Amino acid sequence: MIMKKMPARVESLHELLTFIRAEAKKRGFSESALNRIELVAEEALVNVFVHGYAKGQGQVEVRCLVADDPSLTIEIHDTGVAFDPLSLADPDVQSDLTKRKIGGMGVFFIRKMTDRVAYRREGNSNILAMTFLNR
Amino acid sequence: MEIVVTNESDIAVFAITGRLDAVSVPQLEERLNQWFEQPGKKLIFDLQGLDYISSAGLRVFLTTAKKMKARDGKLCMARLRDNVKDVFTISGFIALIPAFDTLGAAQDAIK
16 A cells, blocks of 8 residues: 555645556556546545645545556545535536536546545544546 | 636637646636626637646636626637546536637637
8 A cells, every 4th residue: 555644735736646646657547547536536635625624734645555456446534524525415417507506516526437436434534435447 | 827818809818728726726716806807798718728627627617607697798618628628528517618629619609
């Protein structure tokens, strides 16, 4: 397992995404798969930055797990308030401009662009595990 | 991310290059807020140089589309790269803001 821990704030975003993209690239994901992995990772990280810690002081940890099958699992760990992002309802992507709501897109992308995604609470940690298959 | 704003007759073109993500979004919001202080009604996002967009970026596009509708204006996008188009398609935003393959086609559409 390879991991990286940084302050849970937007200034950490690029360094964490560069780390994740490099790990995915080592495993031979295509360019378009890398783009999706990076997008999903940003959505999950920004959720933690924005909602995870009330006073904006906390850490986020990214773990890259490898399995025997050609897949990559990225886990995002934080010790903020207990929150399952997957409990949010999907936005209505069919609605017109007047009715279209601003929120909910990040979690929608996480659901849509991962092959598997699961949330769990362990002790005082939120863990979002996102798996990408290398096809 | 870099934003270059040009005006051709009554059409404003925002050429956005680089990454539109949670880090760079405030910069685009600020430029747009300035632009909305004047009464312009025609706006094009030229995305030829845009490498990456996340939901943070989409949020700004949606807010802009709503503001343009409120002032009875016209908004469209030009030259989306495949991965950017992908994000617009999955989110359904492609149906909310017209997209064109060339800048000329975008300009013709909102003349």
